[in-house]
Amino acid sequence: MTALYDRSLETAGADALRALQWDRFTRLTRAAVPANRFLTRIWTAAGVRDPGDLWTWADFSRLPFTRKADLAADQAEHAPFGTNLTYPIDRYVRVHQTSGTSGAPLRWLDTQESWAWWARCWGFVLRGAGLGPGDRVFFPFSFGLFVGFWAGFEGARALGALAIPGGGQDSAQRLAAIETLGATAVCCTPSYALHLAEVARTRGLDLAKLGVRTLVHAGEPGAGIPAVRARIEEAWGARAFDHAGMTEIGAYGYECAAQAGLHVNESEFIAEVIDPVTGAPATDGELVLTNLGRVGSPLVRYRTGDRVRVAEAPCRCGRTFLRLDGGILGRVDDMLIVRGVNVFPSAIEGIVRRFPAVDEFAIEVYRRSEMDEVRLLVEVPGDAGAVTVRSVEEAVRVDLGIRVDARSVAPGSLPRFELKARRLRRVDA
Ligand SMILES: [Zn+2]
Numbered sequence: 507m508t509a510l511y512d513r514s515l516e517t518a519g520a521d522a523l524r525a526l527q528w529d530r531f532t533r534l535t536r537a538a539v540p541a542n543r544f545l546t547r548i549w550t551a552a553g554v555r556d557p558g559d560l561w562t563w564a565d566f567s568r569l570p571f572t573r574k575a576d577l578a579a580d581q582a583e584h585a586p587f588g589t590n591l592t593y594p595i596d597r598y599v600r601v602h603q604t605s606g607t608s609g610a611p612l613r614w615l616d617t618q619e620s621w622a623w624w625a626r627c628w629g630f631v632l633r634g635a636g637l638g639p640g641d642r643v644f645f646p647f648s649f650g651l652f653v654g655f656w657a658g659f660e661g662a663r664a665l666g667a668l669a670i671p672g673g674g675q676d677s678a679q680r681l682a683a684i685e686t687l688g689a690t691a692v693c694c695t696p697s698y699a700l701h702l703a704e705v706a707r708t709r710g711l712d713l714a715k716l717g718v719r720t721l722v723h724a725g726e727p728g729a730g731i732p733a734v735r736a737r738i739e740e741a742w743g744a745r746a747f748d749h750a751g752m753t754e755i756g757a758y759g760y761e762c763a764a765q766a767g768l769h770v771n772e773s774e775f776i777a778e779v780i781d782p783v784t785g786a787p788a789t790d791g792e793l794v795l796t797n798l799g800r801v802g803s804p805l806v807r808y809r810t811g812d813r814v815r816v817a818e819a820p821c822r823c824g825r826t827f828l829r830l831d832g833g834i835l836g837r838v839d840d841m842l843i844v845r846g847v848n849v850f851p852s853a854i855e856g857i858v859r860r861f862p863a864v865d866e867f868a869i870e871v872y873r874r875s876e877m878d879e880v881r882l883l884v885e886v887p888g889d890a891g892a893v894t895v896r897s898v899e900e901a902v903r904v905d906l907g908i909r910v911d912a913r914s915v916a917p918g919s920l921p922r923f924e925l926k927a928r929r930l931r932r933v934d935a
Contacts, residue, residue: 628661
């Protein structure tokens with residue numbers, strides 16, 4: 507069995523883990539209430555006056571949920587950082603923001619302690635992918651306001667690996683840096699890994715001959731989609747690992763060598779899965795997280811909007827942390843209803859990516875007779891376009907039970923993404 511990041515935590519029994527979570531949650535709430543105005547306000551409104559009133563997990567499960575919209579409203583009202591701050595503003599040393607793919611970006615501040623916590627959380631992620639001292643980890647990332655790979659970079663350093671920044675470079679320069687500096691691992695979005703593969707191909711460079719043996723993906727669920735993973739792994743001659751995190755909550759999910767879905771880091775997060783409509787506990791539903799190490803800007807019972815399914819069987823790797831079967835299945839609010847069939851865009855991606863001829867694709871959703879209809883735009887270089895689109899339509903019909911209209915579009919005409927691919931767009935019919 508490969509080395510774990512923290513064996514005693516990652517293999518702890520359920521009771522020990524719950525006790526550890528409760529201890530850390532208690533310390534968090536004593537620091538944050540009443541100093542943190544955001545948390546204090548929502549708890550007071552829910553009838554919780556003093557953290558000392560919380561005694562049991564049943565008390566915990568009666569605490570109010572926080573939604574992204576609550577954070578956005580707070581930041582709009584108290585610009586620029588909102589009121590979810592436990593300490594005076596001069597205690598904070600990092601600021602980042604969400605990508606803004608759904609509405610105005612959220613800004614998030616970290617203290618020295620919580621920034622070190624981010625690095626620790628990424629240590630679990632990178633170790634899960636088998637990385638450690640001696641690895642050279644390349645980050646083809648712009649190092650702007652988006653937090654994800656900043657924290658990954660810190661995590662690589664904290665783990666003792668060589669962290670290589672790939673900002674301020676185009677894709678060709680990044681490929682050259684990977685080769686020259688002898689990178690053994692690359693951290694990027696799944697979309698960008700595929701884009702780099704495309705650039706390498708046009709330049710006659712065989713990625714599989716580079717020394718990269720591991721890819722760690724974040725920012726999108728793609729690496730958890732088998733067809734996407736297979737395509738990345740084939741192009742790079744490397745193993746691709748999935749990871750999940752959010753600017754506002756932290757780096758919470760990672761894969762192990764068994765690659766059997768995502769483990770949730772339960773030493774740093776309390777995880778719940780709920781029915782998104784009723785809020786009742788569920789095994790297939792929305793992931794709700796509480797982070798335990800970001801005392802300066804904590805989130806308690808945060809509704810991530812991510813749709814997940816709990817795996818029942820223990821993982822072969824020996825970790826006892828919760829495992830999410832198939833990783834993040836999609837966004838709760840991304841679900842399309844096509845002629846009465848519930849469809850996640852990730853399910854469509856999983857089918858399209860099975861066709862090696864397809865370089866890039868987009869999903870257009872439009873309304874006809876008050877119903878969602880799906881049109882797929884696919885880029886197929888060469889002259890296999892017509893045959894491929896018919897095959898994609900047929901595969902979607904067989905696998906998902908819906909009819910879609912697939913069309914071939916000119917190679918290079920669809921957008922490529924470094925971060926947060928947006929392949930779904932709503933259009934007029
Ligand atoms: Zn595992």
